[in-house]
Amino acid sequence: MASSSSSPLPALAGEALRQKRILSSKLYLEVPSSKAPVVYSPAYDISFLGLEKLHPFDSAKWGRICRYLTREGYLDKKRMVEPLEACKEDLLVVHTEAYLNSLKSSFRVSSIVEVPPVSLVPNWIVHKKLLYPFRKQVGGSILSAKLAIERGWAINVGGGFHHCSADEGGGFCAYADISLCIQFAFVRLNISSVLILDLDAHQGNGHEKDFANDGRVYILDMYNAGIYPFDFTAKQYIDQKVELVSGTKTDEYLEQLDKALEVCSSRFQPQLIVYNAGTDILDGDPLGRLKVSPEGVVTRDEKRADFIDGSSTAAKAFPLNPFFQCHFISHQEYCLLGMNCEARVNAGKRRGKWTTAIAASWSSPVTEQVDGFIGADWLDTDISGSHMLQSWLLGFPVKVTREDFHEESGCPCPIVHASGSFQSSTTSSFPSMCHEQRYVDCAEDDRPGLQIRVWESATKQ
Structure with missing residues (x-):
């Protein structure tokens, strides 16, 4: 976190209140061993009036991914874990009261999600149809860290809102789930060292500002410097940044990643890794503007798994778990489904205290034609x-x-x-x-x- 105030008393009082909120939270569910550490809720999907289709971020991808995996037999939906919604007290662990109050303005929310017509929708609808799904995903990210420590790995099919910080949202990110996930882990899981491995095509400026000067958190962020958010203030808080240019191709991308992971492994030894993946690095993605092939995306996650586990094949340790067969679907299906790279989970053997909690990415929209005023x-x-x-x-x-x-x-x-x-x-x-x-x-x-x-x-x- 940023440096403390001149008097330590307000900071100490604030930290005590933060710990009290974390310890009293109900988000850390006890999950039976019969469940897989895959967190998802049908409530994740955002769909109302078709307005969500006015942003390139596909806000209904999470359900499509899970339906595909269950339909093809890769995942049993009965084994998935449904999280609780993060309540206001949970959100106040990171967010300011002023920021949460600002979300009572539909116009403010519209600027965060970058969908202008949302400003004209009554706020009760915005909370029910837009912010509630976000809060469910926040609950999923927080729970995933607990499951990762217990099981060695975990996936939140949603989340990954890396543009949101304690007092500012943006880029379709209304709540800082990564920061919340880590703050909960510090207190409830007795974690003292966390690596944020952010391989989304965009700079993760939200968590970077939240963990400014916090030595417990090491941030490796590899992103296209020529696209949103251009947050130069947040850049100074990145421990290890790899800035790419638009048009970066597969071979160059993977070469840069190899070098970055090698440096990271020599600098920092985390107890928990929060991996924020993004398929927006794919060639043709309108937001990421990189030119990484589908095969390159798969290789990227294999390198990430190797970095974490010292294993050359991500699926080696759990070959009988049907979920990991999703690694071997065709590259065309992988891309067309908006399949998030975080689905390529750390399945290698666990090394020491290294564990993984994984978040989300971007995909593509569709548009339909309907006329009429709204009721x-x-x-x-x-x-x-x-x-x-x-x-x-x-x-x-x-x-x-x-x-x-x-x-x-x-x-x-x-x-x-x-x-x-x-x-x-x-x-x-x-x-x-x-x-x-x-x-x-x-x-x-x-x-x-x-x-x-x-x-x-x-x-x-």
Whole structure:
């Protein structure tokens, strides 16, 4: 963590409160031995109104991956572990109260997930359909560290929100699950040395800021320096950075990785490794902008496994476990499914106290065409490709200047007043893109009767 304040008392009090929250948390479930250390919940998937498809991050990939693995017989869904949702007290272990309160603004959340229309959705829907899945994944990441220590390895099929720090989200990362996972491990697992091995194509600026100057955490981050997030402040907190350029090809990537892992092994001996993988290094990924082949992605994870275990073949130690057969599906299936590299789990023999907790990556979107304005009973309708929405997007952003709650009922459904421009029109309230009276009437509060008047007049000039 960053250096302490001039007086040690506030820092000590804060650390005592952090420990109290960790020790009282219910997230460290007791998992029976009949379960595999694979953490997943159907609630991980994010899908409402099709708005999630407006970002290149595929927010429903987790379910598709698990369905594929179970359908093909690689994984028994009855053996997967479902985590609890991280509650506010859990999140406060890392996050500031001010940051968590900021998520009560739909506009703030829209900027974090980089999907502008989310700013026009009532906050109670945003929490239910977007932030709740994130909190379930946070619970999964935290639990994975416990399972990794107990079993030698663990996977959280979701998580890996490496752009989020204690007081700032971004890049489709609303909660700092990596930082939370490690803070819980320090207290509950008596861990004192952690390696964050971040091989996503993007810089992991969130955990880097959270563990600035913390000697217990060593960060190896290998990323494309020419893409988001360009966080130069966070870069100074990386213990070992490998900066790539757009267009880096397979051979060069793997050569750089070999050198980095060799240096890391000589510098730091961790008790826990948190591995954040990313298939966004694949050639053709619109976000990563690297040119690593599917075979190169597989080789990368084999090198990672060798680095951790001293084993040349990742599946060698547990050849009978059907889950590890997912290593041998075709490369085409591996990519088209958005198969996360973290699924290539540390299956080699355990060496000393080295264990692995693994998080998530990026994939690709699809778009469908549906027209119509939004009603609260239409939450399963896909409007991501609608003409009205696309017309509205031409004039985005609309800046939210005030957000209130319904005064009579206290229901957390915002009445938003905004200013901005839509094509050539500008007004002091909503532009011509929508009805000025955008609200949710909580006083009558039978959810099916509510209307979110967002794009009602979107096509008017």
